[in-house]
Amino acid sequence: MASHQELQVRDIAKSFPGVRALEGVSIAFKSGRVHGLVGENGAGKSTLVKIIAGVYRRDGGTVLIDGQEVEIHDPRAANEAGISVIHQEFSLFPELNVVQNLFIGIEDTQLGGTVLNKRAMERRAREVLGRVGLSVAVNLPVKYFSVAELQLIEIAKCLMRDAWLIIMDEPTSALSESEKNTLFRIIRTMKEEGLAILYISHHLEEITEIADEVSILRDGRLVGTYEVGEVSQQSITNLMVGKDIELVFNRTRRPLGKTVLEVRDLSREGRFQGVGFALHEGEVLGLCGLLGFGHAAVCEALFGLEPYDAGSVALDGKPLELSGPLEAMKQGIMYVPEDRKREGLIPVMDTEENLTLMSLHWLSRLGWIDVGEQSEIAGSLIDRLSIKVSSPRQTVDNLSGGNQQKVVIGKCLSRPPRLLILNDPTRGIDVGAKEEIYRIIDRLAGQGVAIIMISSELPEYIGLCDRLLVFRRGRVIREFAHPEFDQKQILASMLGTAEATPAEGESQ
Amino acid sequence: MGSFRQFARYRIKLLTLIGIAVLLIAVFSFVSPFFFSANNFVNVIVHSSILAILAIGMTFVIISGGLDLSVGSIIAFSGVLGVLLFRQTGSAALGLAACVAAGCLMGLVNGLLIGYMGINAFIATIATLAVYRGATLMITGGRTISVTDPSFNFLGQAQVLQVPVIIPVLAGLYVLFHFVLQRTVFGRSIYAIGGNPRAARVSGIRVRFMTLMVYALSGTLAGICAVYVIGRLSSLQPWAGQGAEFETIVAIVLGGINIAGGEGDLLESLAGVAIIAIILNALNLIPAIDPFYHYVVKGAVIIGAIAIYERLNKVTAR
Numbered sequence: 001m002a003s004h005q006e007l008q009v010r011d012i013a014k015s016f017p018g019v020r021a022l023e024g025v026s027i028a029f030k031s032g033r034v035h036g037l038v039g040e041n042g043a044g045k046s047t048l049v050k051i052i053a054g055v056y057r058r059d060g061g062t063v064l065i066d067g068q069e070v071e072i073h074d075p076r077a078a079n080e081a082g083i084s085v086i087h088q089e090f091s092l093f094p095e096l097n098v099v100q101n102l103f104i105g106i107e108d109t110q111l112g113g114t115v116l117n118k119r120a121m122e123r124r125a126r127e128v129l130g131r132v133g134l135s136v137a138v139n140l141p142v143k144y145f146s147v148a149e150l151q152l153i154e155i156a157k158c159l160m161r162d163a164w165l166i167i168m169d170e171p172t173s174a175l176s177e178s179e180k181n182t183l184f185r186i187i188r189t190m191k192e193e194g195l196a197i198l199y200i201s202h203h204l205e206e207i208t209e210i211a212d213e214v215s216i217l218r219d220g221r222l223v224g225t226y227e228v229g230e231v232s233q234q235s236i237t238n239l240m241v242g243k244d245i246e247l248v249f250n251r252t253r254r255p256l257g258k259t260v261l262e263v264r265d266l267s268r269e270g271r272f273q274g275v276g277f278a279l280h281e282g283e284v285l286g287l288c289g290l291l292g293f294g295h296a297a298v299c300e301a302l303f304g305l306e307p308y309d310a311g312s313v314a315l316d317g318k319p320l321e322l323s324g325p326l327e328a329m330k331q332g333i334m335y336v337p338e339d340r341k342r343e344g345l346i347p348v349m350d351t352e353e354n355l356t357l358m359s360l361h362w363l364s365r366l367g368w369i370d371v372g373e374q375s376e377i378a379g380s381l382i383d384r385l386s387i388k389v390s391s392p393r394q395t396v397d398n399l400s401g402g403n404q405q406k407v408v409i410g411k412c413l414s415r416p417p418r419l420l421i422l423n424d425p426t427r428g429i430d431v432g433a434k435e436e437i438y439r440i441i442d443r444l445a446g447q448g449v450a451i452i453m454i455s456s457e458l459p460e461y462i463g464l465c466d467r468l469l470v471f472r473r474g475r476v477i478r479e480f481a482h483p484e485f486d487q488k489q490i491l492a493s494m495l496g497t498a499e500a501t502p503a504e505g506e507s508q
Numbered sequence: 509m510g511s512f513r514q515f516a517r518y519r520i521k522l523l524t525l526i527g528i529a530v531l532l533i534a535v536f537s538f539v540s541p542f543f544f545s546a547n548n549f550v551n552v553i554v555h556s557s558i559l560a561i562l563a564i565g566m567t568f569v570i571i572s573g574g575l576d577l578s579v580g581s582i583i584a585f586s587g588v589l590g591v592l593l594f595r596q597t598g599s600a601a602l603g604l605a606a607c608v609a610a611g612c613l614m615g616l617v618n619g620l621l622i623g624y625m626g627i628n629a630f631i632a633t634i635a636t637l638a639v640y641r642g643a644t645l646m647i648t649g650g651r652t653i654s655v656t657d658p659s660f661n662f663l664g665q666a667q668v669l670q671v672p673v674i675i676p677v678l679a680g681l682y683v684l685f686h687f688v689l690q691r692t693v694f695g696r697s698i699y700a701i702g703g704n705p706r707a708a709r710v711s712g713i714r715v716r717f718m719t720l721m722v723y724a725l726s727g728t729l730a731g732i733c734a735v736y737v738i739g740r741l742s743s744l745q746p747w748a749g750q751g752a753e754f755e756t757i758v759a760i761v762l763g764g765i766n767i768a769g770g771e772g773d774l775l776e777s778l779a780g781v782a783i784i785a786i787i788l789n790a791l792n793l794i795p796a797i798d799p800f801y802h803y804v805v806k807g808a809v810i811i812g813a814i815a816i817y818e819r820l821n822k823v824t825a826r
Contacts, residue, residue, distance in 0.1 A: 303710075305709075305710065324712075324714070325709065325710060325711070325712040326712040326713075326714060328712075329712045335710065337707075337710050342704075342706055342707070343706050343707050343710045344707055344710070345704065345707055346699070346700045346703035346704045346707055346708065346770070347703060347704060347770075348699075348703045348770040348771050349699060349700065349703055349770075353696065353699075357696075357700060357708075357711040357712075357713070358711050358712055360693045360696055360697070360713075361693070361712070364692070364693045367692045367693050367694060368691055368692050368693075369691050369692060369693060369696060371691065411711065
C-alpha cells in the first residue's frame with residue numbers, strides 16, 4: 001500500500017544564532033512501524049520534524065527516501081514526497097465543511113476544471129473517513145466537531161494526500177482516555193496498512209504503548225534508537241535527562257498557620273455547586289478533577305476572572321468582592337494561568353516587562369512607572385527563580401518553555417502574595433524545570449503563602465499537596481489529606497468509579 | 509544575543525528609515541533647486557503637522573491592536589462645534605476648549621463601542637467616520653464657515669522668532685507622548701493589550717478602560733488638529749480632514765509599525781511621517797508630476813514599505 005519503504009536522515013545538523021539545535025542526528029523511519037520521538041523541551045524534536053517537513057533548511061547532512069537522496073525545500077515538496085505533519089494546532093478551516101477541508105487544494109473537478117465534482121468528493125471523503133473510523137455529517141463545518149474528531153479528520157486529510165509518513169506532534173494533549181484509545185486503534189490500522197508513523201510525545205506511557213521503536217534526543221544529539229520492548233520508561237527518562245533521577249518533590253511538611261482563605265457555598269450555574277473549603281498559611285491545597293468538572297472554574301472565580309452567582313469568599317476574615325483580577329491582586333491574590341502562551345505572556349514584550357506586568361499598579365506614581373524599581377524587581381526575580389536569559393531585555397518569545405513558565409510564575413511573585421493560585425504550573429516543561437518549580441512552591445509555602453494548585457499529573461498532587469479536593473461534575477465529592485494520599489483511590493473518585501465517601505461527613 | 513537581535517529588530521528599521529530620508533533629501537535637492545532650503549523645510553513641517561499630530565494618536569491605537577478611521581471626520585465635526593460655541597459666546601478660549609473637548613468626546617464614543625460593546629474597531633470607526641462627517645455636513649449645510657478672530661487662529665498662524673508656533677507645539681507633543689508611551693502604566697498597558705489581550709486581562713490590566721482611553725486620546729488629538737486647521741485657513745471647510753486617516757495609516761505602516769499591534773513606538777511613526785512629508789513636498793515642487801499621481805505614489809509607498817519590512821523580518825527573526 002505504502003509508496004515508499006523508508007525515510008532516513010543522516011548526520012543532520014542545524015544551528016540557530018547562539019544555539020546548536022541538532023548535530024549528527026541519524027534516524028530511519030520505516031513503513032509499517034510507529035517510531036516514537038522523545039526528548040526534553042529544547043532537545044531538538046521539533047527542529048528535526050521541521051527539517052523533515054521542509055519548514056527549516058538543514059545546515060548539514062542528508063535526507064534519503066528508499067536510499068535516494070532527496071531535497072525537501074518547502075512543505076509542499078514534503079507533501080509531494082508523501083510526508084504529512086499533524087501539528088498540535090490543527091490546519092483545518094473552521095468555517096469549511098469536512099469535504100471542503102479534506103479536499104482543500106486537491107479539489108476534484110469536472111467540465112475542464114470549472115465545476116466541483118461534489119458527489120464524487122463526498123463519496124471519497126466518506127471512504128477515507130471510514131478508514132479512520134469516523135462517520136460524521138460530511139457537510140457540516142468542522143468548527144462543530146470535537147478535538148478528537150478534528151484529529152481524525154486531520155489524519156484522513158493526510159491519507160487523502162497519499163501520505164506514507166505521518167508525523168504526529170503531541171496528538172493526545174487534548175484527548176480524553178477513550179478518545180486516545182480510538183486514536184491508537186487508528187494508528188495501529190494505519191501501521192498495518194504499511195504507513196510509517198512518527199509519534200512525538202512527552203508521555204512515555206503512550207510511547208511504550210503505541211510505538212515499536214523509540215529515538216531519544218538530548219541537547220540536539222541522538223542518544224539512541226531502541227526497540228520499545230528493550231527499554232523501560234524509567235530508562236527512557238534517564239536517557240532523556242542524562243542522569244539517573246526520579247521526580248523529586250522535596251516538600252518539607254510544616255505545621256499549618258492561621259486560616260487565610262475561607263470559601264463558603266460558592267456556586268455558579270452550570271460550572272460549580274456549593275464549593276466550600278478553608279486554606280491556611282503555608283498550606284498547599286490541590287483541586288483535581290477531569291476537564292470541565294469545575295475545579296479550574298473555581299480558581300478563575302477566586303481571581304475575579306469569572307463571576308459567581310452565590311456563596312462567599314473571605315481572605316484573612318475579611319469578606320471579598322471579587323470584581324476583577326486587579327481587585328484580587330490588590331488583596332494579595334495572584335494567579336498563574338494554565339496556558340502560558342495564551343494567558344500568561346505578552347510574546348512581543350521583553351522579560352523585564354513581562355515580569356513586572358502584574359505589579360505596574362505598585363511601581364508607578366500618578367501613572368508613571370519607576371523604571372529603576374522595575375529593573376530591580378525584574379532582576380531579583382530572575383535571580384530568585386534562576387530564569388535563564390541573556391539579558392532582562394530578551395523577548396520572552398525566545399525563551400525555552402521552562403524559562404517562560406518561570407516568567408509567568410515570577411509575575412505573581414513580584415510582590416509577596418498572600419494567596420497563590422497555580423493552574424497547572426508545570427505543563428509542557430521538562431523534568432529539570434519541573435523540579436525547580438516544585439522547589440519554588442515548597443519555598444513559598446515555607447514563607448506562609450497559601451497555595452491552591454491544579455495539575456495535569458497525579459503524582460504532583462501527591463508529592464506537593466497537603467490536602468486534595470476531588471471535584472466531580474461541579475461538586476467537591478471527596479477530600480484527601482497528606483499522608484493518606486492513594487493514587488488509585490484519587491483516580492477512582494475522579495472517574496466516579498469508587499464509592500464516594502464524603503469528606504468530614506459534611507455532605508447533605 | 510537576544511539584546512542584539514532586539515536591537516536589530518527594532519532599531520535597524522529606524523536606521524533604515526533615517527537612511528531613506530537622507531537619501532530622498534539628497535535626490536530631491538539635486539532634482540529641484542527649491543528643495544534644500546530652511547524655508548522649504550519649515551514648509552514641509554507645517555504642511556504635515558496634521559498628519560504628525562494624528563500619527564501620535566494612531567500609533568497608540570495601532571499598538572493597542574486597534575484602528576481609528578474616524579479621525580478625519582472628528583477634525584471637521586469638533587471644529588464645527590468649537591466654532592459654533594465661539595460664535596455663540598464670543599469667547600475664543602471657550603471655542604478652542606470646545607474643539608478639543610468635542611474631539612475627546614467623539615473618541616470616547618469610539619472607545620465605548622470598541623472597548624465596552626466589543627465591536628470590531630474597523631467597523632466601529634468606519635461607522636462613526638460616516639456619522640461625524642454627516643453631522644458636520646448637516647450643521648454647516650455643506651458651506652465653509654469663516655473664522656477671523658486672531659486668538660482663535662493663534663495655533664495656525666502665530667509665529668515665535670519667525671518660526672510657526674505649531675513647530676514647537678509638535679515637538680512638545682512628541683516628547684510628551686513618547687514618554688507617556690514608554691514610561692506610564694497607560695503606555696505599558698497598551699503594548700500588553702495589543703500583544704496579547706487575554707494575557708493582559710489575566711495580568712490585571714483593565715483592558716476595557718485602557719481601550720476607552722486610547723480612542724479618547726486619538727479623538728482629543730484630532731480635536732487639536734481641528735484648532736490648527738481652522739487657524740491656518742481662517743475658516744472651517746465641512747470636508748476638512750477627509751482622507752487624513754488614510755495618510756496617517758500610510759505613515760505609520762511606513763514607519764514599520766506592525767498593524768497587528770503590540771509593537772512599535774513614536775520614533776518610528778515620526779520617521780514614517782517625515783518620509784511621507786518629504787515625498788509629497790518634492791512631488792509638489794516638481795512641476796512635471798501631475799498632482800493626481802500623488803495617490804498612486806502613497807499607495808505604492810505602502811506596498812514598497814511592507815515588502816521591505818517582510819524581508820527585514822525574515823533576516824532578523826530567528
